[in-house]
Amino acid sequence: MTSIRCTFLAISLFFLVSCESLVIAQTPEKRETFYFSIGFGGRYINRDSLPDSGDLDFMNYLYRQDTGAEYGLLSLNFRMAPSEKFEFSATAVLLSDLIPNQLNIDVRYKPVPNDKPMTWGMIGSFFVYPQYLENYNSYHLIRDTGFIADLDPNFRQISIYDIGIALGPTLNFSKGRFHGEINLGVGISGFLPFNEHISQKKTDANLRREYHYETHYSPALFFRPGAEAGFRLISFGKASAGITISAGGMWSKRSISYKRTTYTWTTENAITQEIKSEKQWYSKLEIEGGFYLAF
């Protein structure tokens, strides 16, 4: 967790330094544009709930609700356009724990900037966001009869991180008070590896065993469309403020493969197996609205 935050910080610092150097490199007549926005919204996660086969499938235990958004979001976005061709964007997202552990970094490139209402370009993205993985011990609780299937009485919930990169075209439009963007992206992402273990004891007997799970990074291709629209409410000098609404999705076929080591009685008695879970559809949809300030 700490290392991920440090990575965020390092990437953010690199991004800011890069921006600054680009600003310095600009010709004097160019004016940088800064853009801050704050948004509120929700994230919906959907995945096929395949029945566990002979092995535990962690994908079945990604947090989800029957109704409503799985996660409430508070996002803080900062954009900077040091020139007409480039725009950099960094977004920190806070979930209900108010920890900024999600980061999106986008770089937009417009090869032919013009004054027309529509311009096209390319967008490259890096993102990392957390998800809850919970209650996965229920696989053992249901299956391992005759055992105290999990000696840990605490509710099982951990955060796992999906990290990825994407690239795709973007179409920007601007007309009067309105501005907006539609983008499409394809990329590759995967859940960062994590380790978990389940300790068990046979009822009325001395037998103890432990299952140790060590997941692997299993990258998968994804498709990621997104759209954003803004409406300028007021202008004062070269600054303006308004409201913004955005939506974005992500679709991919994902799996979490892992190494499972089963210890019986002692650590000397170990059986190790590589488990490849079946891929299942996974989608993420985010909708948010908020306010922006550009100057």
Place this chain on the structure above:
Amino acid sequence: MLFYKKVMLIMALAGIIRLIPGCCDCDESTVPFSFNKTDIVNLDNSGEWAVTTTTDTMKPGAVAFEVALFDSLGYFYAPEPSLNSIGFGQAKAMSCDCSIPFSANQYLTSIRITSLYALTPEIIAGSDVSGHFVARPTNNSSTGSLYSSLESICKQTKGKTYYDSGVESFGLFLRIPVENIRARFIIDIYLSDETILRDTTHMITIHNK
């Protein structure tokens, strides 16, 4: 007035200097003792974790004992040295939670367990059943929920420093279900100075319900 301010400043600095090294300075030298006595109590391991019990009834698959080795002279606890910080000597917390470290004169080399009754039709009375037992330290050095081999338990006593008390204790757990109605074991503990500590468990009634 300026003079008094300077004096106050110097006294304040002196106080701060006293506070900085104000942590307890625990004596790390060990107190030697010998293992010359053993104690065996029954363990109820039918639930999640083993707990000591006074009953002599056990489940067939949950036969377990706790063995403790210690010095009959009673080196369980050594008093901490008296507080000797006076004046501008090293400042010290009023109560230092210093554990007095003990060091045994011997270490365990092996454990032999002999069954006085047949455990199964194949394991007859008088058999060496050490290989059918696993162990688990009963103090804080136990990690995870799994057991250790008897060899591992012996090995960890070599050069060991005992911080809480001069007692080596561990649980012994039988891996096979007992098919007899009673069980009793002789436990021989071999020490590095060639001495053997022997003790016998209580007569255990095997209750299958």
